[in-house]
Amino acid sequence: MSRPRIGIVGAGQLGRMLALAGYPLGIDCHVLDRTADAPGAQVARATLGELDDPKALAKLAAEVDVVTLEIENVAVTALESLSGRIEVFPPPSAVAAAQDRLMEKTLFRSLDIPTAEFVTIDSADDAPAAASLGWPVVLKTRRMGYDGRGQRVVHSTAALVAAWREQGCVPSIAEAWIKFDREVSLVAVQGAGTERVFYPLVENVHREGILATTVAPHLSAALQQQAEQWLTAIMTRLRYRGVLTVEFFEAGGGLIANEMAPRVHNSGHWTIEGAETSQFENHLRAVLGWPLGDPRPRGHAAMLNLLGSLPPRQTVLALPGVHWHDYGKAPRPGRKVGHCTIVDTDRPRLLKRLESLQAVVITGK
């Protein structure tokens, strides 16, 4: 039996966790990134180069059987340059749709998936039209936005113009402000053919700027079903293969699509310990056209990001049942350097344990 080789464009923590999921499956992952100390390059073979450089991509492709990616902000033309030589999953056209907010929202609309009203802001002249959305509006750059970067909340046309200039006068959209009850996301996996699986909706909460994700089986089955239908429609339209994540606002009892990521996602990290099969393993299985693994949760789970620098490791590990994930990164303010996961059969107890963990992470002791 030959040993399958998957090339991963990008070697951040997502590439690292993909590579680690590959080893037990007998899959050799080979990552592409700029530096040898990138998190993924520490645990897998690496090709060094720019993610946007067709030559670097060709070098990666020469080492592997199929190519995937862990970051959507790569040049689609570079990915397309591999066309005919090697398969790329998800397809570059899907990456293109996900890396541009205008294309993304246009896609949502064409599939009747609710999304916030918006106007395009390509020049200062476009700003007055934003008033029709009601104030405030959220100015978002069309590209390169993630984790809230490239976003500004503004309360007037003048402020909108100023913010647009401050963000570099790049093509943007102004979005109606959604008063939401909470943020949730759905991680889906599209296999070869029609096989697909869905993880349960999770709730994403920020406390002191730190993301905590909890599996939310208490959310209604109707919302889960609705979200699954929408992701199925998106994956079908995009001829998708692999993990796709869509973030939603929950407002007034319904879901409003916010954005999508054509990759494994921070809000799916809990699946490593919390689900029967992790999002990382399932992404690899999908990319190779293998049967998908059972996405069922093993109970209630909570995931907490570790930002800037790692909290005292032994204090955290002394908390019963806390799983530690170190991304192998140097500390830097605000940088995602790791995460922790807790799984419990009882949700109130889980939330209490999460609180103890948050206390250590926030106070650093």
Add this chain to the structure above:
Amino acid sequence: MSRPRIGIVGAGQLGRMLALAGYPLGIDCHVLDRTADAPGAQVARATLGELDDPKALAKLAAEVDVVTLEIENVAVTALESLSGRIEVFPPPSAVAAAQDRLMEKTLFRSLDIPTAEFVTIDSADDAPAAASLGWPVVLKTRRMGYDGRGQRVVHSTAALVAAWREQGCVPSIAEAWIKFDREVSLVAVQGAGTERVFYPLVENVHREGILATTVAPHLSAALQQQAEQWLTAIMTRLRYRGVLTVEFFEAGGGLIANEMAPRVHNSGHWTIEGAETSQFENHLRAVLGWPLGDPRPRGHAAMLNLLGSLPPRQTVLALPGVHWHDYGKAPRPGRKVGHCTIVDTDRPRLLKRLESLQAVVITGK
């Protein structure tokens, strides 16, 4: 926070799974083995050399903060040569006790742990004394025995002498034949100080020569408690640190110690998916003196060894909830090349699922 580095003597599948458990914890494992394609050397930095060579061990020690091992059949003098330069866990004296059946049984006896009656066979002249054990007896070489190697069941003094000669006239013991109800084992973890945790007793069953291990919470709490007391006594006596495994025969409602392994163990592989913290993570935590992780099982679990060559991967992965572990080895008759694990909340259903898996593994389709 500095990145801890653990040196592992041996880079078979156990070293591989230890190294993979290290990455999320931010631990760099560095393995020592003869070849660069050893299972562990495929996933971690490696020093190439003989496991018994003090120079190779010194080279390994120079790269790491602490040394451990994944195989007990190494020269204790080589391990002892590291003394004073770097800590070795478990201590070489414990390895010595575990690699020699006579020392092992003497240890069991000195701690009042029941074990089969035996006589030493150092020459043909010792054979007649074995008759006092009643026939048959099991001839076992004192050293280098594992997975049933170096063992012969014989029914007479003449056969005993012949078998001893066939096995190379090496120092051996002849053991009384135990009519047992089943084989079980206990995996314990001794941390720094007095912290220790125990996994539940597991039952080890061979079917067509293939080991299947199932977590056996149906075994009596009294047996669990008894076994934990004995392992505590052994670990205390040996000033132990790390994972220790003892295999028992269950006979007439009680336990009889068969042998011990000073390392992570095949009968603990189920803990990767089936327990809150795996034996591999807990061994690393123990070696570093970190708090130990929760050993609680996540339900019922079954582990099946894959021998010789891997079964058809996609057929196995299509079975819901089957976890696949490929050791990265070339096929060879009888060689352990991987294992599969299943976890279920219901034991009868688990055994049914195990049967479906065994059918694929045995028939190869």
